[in-house]
Amino acid sequence: MTDPIETTQLYIGGKWQDPHSTEVLEVFSPATGEKVGSVPVADATDVDAAVRAARASFDSGVWRNTPPAQRAAVLRRAVELINERGAEIGALVSAEMGATPGDVATLQQLAGTGVLNAYADATDAYDWEETRNGLFGEALVVREPVGVVGAIIAWNVPLFLFCNKFGPALAAGCSIVLKPAPETPLNANVLAELFTEAGVPEGVISIVPGGIETGKALVDHPDVDKITFTGSTAAGRAIAATCGEQLKRCSLELGGKSAAIVLEDADIAASAPMLVFSGILNSGQACVAQTRVLVPRSKQDEIVEAMVAVASTFVPGIPTEPGVNMGPIITGKQHEKVTGYIAKGKEEGATAVLEVPAPAVGTGNFVGPTIFTGVTNDMTIAREEIFGPVISVIAYDDLDEAIAIANDSDYGLAGSVWTTDVPKGIEIAKQIRTGTMGINWYAIDPSSPFGGYKNSGIGRENGREGLESYLEHKSILMPMGYTSN
Template sequence: MYGSGKLFIGGTWVEPAGTGTIDVVSPHTEERIGQVPEGTSGDIDRAVAAAREAFDHGPWPRMSPTERAAVLGRLSALYAERVQTMAELVTAEMGSPAWFSLGAQAFMPQMVLRYYVDLAASYPWEEERQGLQGPVTVVREPVGVVAAIVPWNVPQFALMLKLAPALIAGCTVVVKPSPETPLDSVLLAEWLTEAGVPAGVVNIVPAGREVGAHLVGHSGVDKVSFTGSTAAGRRIAEVCGRSLKRVTLELGGKSAAVFLEDADLPTAVGGLMGASLANSGQVCAAQTRILLPRSRYDEFAGAVADMVGALKIGDPSAADTMIGPLASRGHRERVEGYIRLGQEEGAKVLVGGLSRPLDRGWYVAPTVFADVDNGMRIAREEIFGPVLTLIAYDDEEDAVRIANDSEYGLAGSVWTADPQHGVEVARRIRTGSCGVNLYSVDPATPFGGYKNSGIGRELGPEGLDAYLEHKSIPRKQ
């Protein structure tokens, strides 16, 4: 059994204020694999108080960036030694296939941490400017106590997008993991202690929505960083807006992969495994609207269906499994509801559908819908599962129009034999990122969305900017 009977607050493991517990159930076996205490509002109060004390009076914000980087460098080294352990834990708690867990759920978080450790040496923490009225020193200071609210789909990656820059900046943090995936944060707490992160700098309280809302509205919190649904993001923005609390929101997506007429079929179709179906489709940046030219529609559609139909489904810990279970029973029901809806809307199922591929576990069949109109709900709403919608377009202008005809603007891709032309098309698509002949998230570059996909950016220097306030100090010579 994984987990802990205590909460990580103030640098130690403490008894929870309540008696509730969170059972973690394997999406593959449907059996309990771990348990943690269910945090209460009282536990949040204690965690915020510990973070507040560590920020207002502790050493962490008063260390130089170089000194903070040295501590986090030790954490990065520990993480690098144990990526396999973290990957296996995330696979166990939320069903991520082993190939994806090792890369995105463990190795990428460590890369993000390493990136910010290295960035600390070159980042312009302080600069001299010649103002219009005399010399000015511009300094960047930590924003304060940060509430980091983490989703269940990529729990370590989403956490490290917040934790690494916040800590390098000199902030202190209260982490609220999702109740579906609290185990990886418990493990990380042990590594934080081992690396020498001072008491109170990071506090971890697994809890549900109501307790999360208490954290968002807490007067001791200076900034909220949230990854999750657009509906929840709107509520958080409203709360933060009332007190002018700083906020970063990384929300939903309904991204498009645009196959141009000259796209190489094996490259484009093969690329969908990473761009559209990674983590069994449970990725906010998944490109699940596949835009195909009418001149090659049948050719491309058949190849996509063949690729998806050949994917191995099963035990997520197996090295050759490409599609694992969905993270929870309720989420499987939600995704199956969209598959049912797509059939009712008149879309054609090329592969997959409502038949469950395994008798045990929260599996759905990877599904490809053809003859989809961009106005259908399956083309407009985030399904968050292995469900692709194939949409025909007339010409390049039409493809760009359809790609941009969405309330979201998180990600996308363009597939073409002419990469330079692909960049020109990508520039016209209103999303925070858009790959050409691939889709990837690079720790050195900003990630986030336009429109209803969020506010602000994570990763890159921009991700560090989000945890800093700028102060001008003019002086008279």
């Protein structure tokens, strides 16, 4: 990044408009403290303008009546535009939230364009109309867009999350108003312009930057038909309560405290790099991070030694500097929270076998990889989502105990099994109450459903299931004796 990006207007209905609000949101790099840019804060009046534009465009049918194949083509064109400007967008995202350019390219751009292509594929393959024969004869089942979508996303992977909200909403034929996180609002404006350039009609998309009050105005708005939210479990509960009062559809992708179960037959040398990365990816700021590593007691020392060796190679620092492969924690407040959890782990009797020191550079909120042993599943660091690069190693004596520990959590978002016996790994994965599992690695697959059990959320994203969460299903009963053949 060079000069700060100073934006004075809001992107409402696919056009730049002067805001009603006079408040400005300034964005600073969590790595250097330098100003990255600013945007207007959308107040309740601005949110209303965005929702009214979305409602008008939806009711007009300009997008919802566009054939699904054409909507899919627009998503694919958006992918091309994102890739064409990938370096520029990646640099902006890196400056806003602190991830290294390599992590932005793989965890966000590749994943984001992947879900857009997957939603386009799902749109092409979907049965938008279906004839069924039932008790009274034929019925036509049609799938229609849910309406105006209000999307609220987190700061940890903003490019990916933007794509994972815009993709299914637009594929379904909805209009969408998106509130980016206050820490990372700049890239959302750039991406929204690309979707307009790709062919999304006027009125369909809007960006409303801001904090809690902006989000509340969007959730409360009576003309919003569905809320989709990615963020903390606490915020998700509040959103769900409001949606429940209004009988408004909602999908929630919330926190996690995922367990990686290492079996005795695991190839430790081969597993250690991905095992560590799945726990501290994105500086640990990932809802799917495998932050509880369950290991057989007989192999604990060997596994921990391998993990420490790998984790020691992660170098926190200014994300654009050579040799750095881990960025900062997003804010000073979050930095205090993470370091507080590390202190709490020690207080409760766990042993920090690795604490990579934070670099003394700039004003960055750096925390190095930290690995704890001697952790029991009732400790705070094993129960609560830390959202930092902290791994808790928990020893188990037999497989039943490992499964019980993995399931003994308020969360159920992700997880993994590490073994050379893949069929055995599958059987174990089926016993874990969590939305996604990996065998000998972990990733979110764009074509497969993603979401959580328990406090990790409601609903699913990605693939056919993700598309369907933005649709209503309507049955049209044919006259008795009527046949369409």
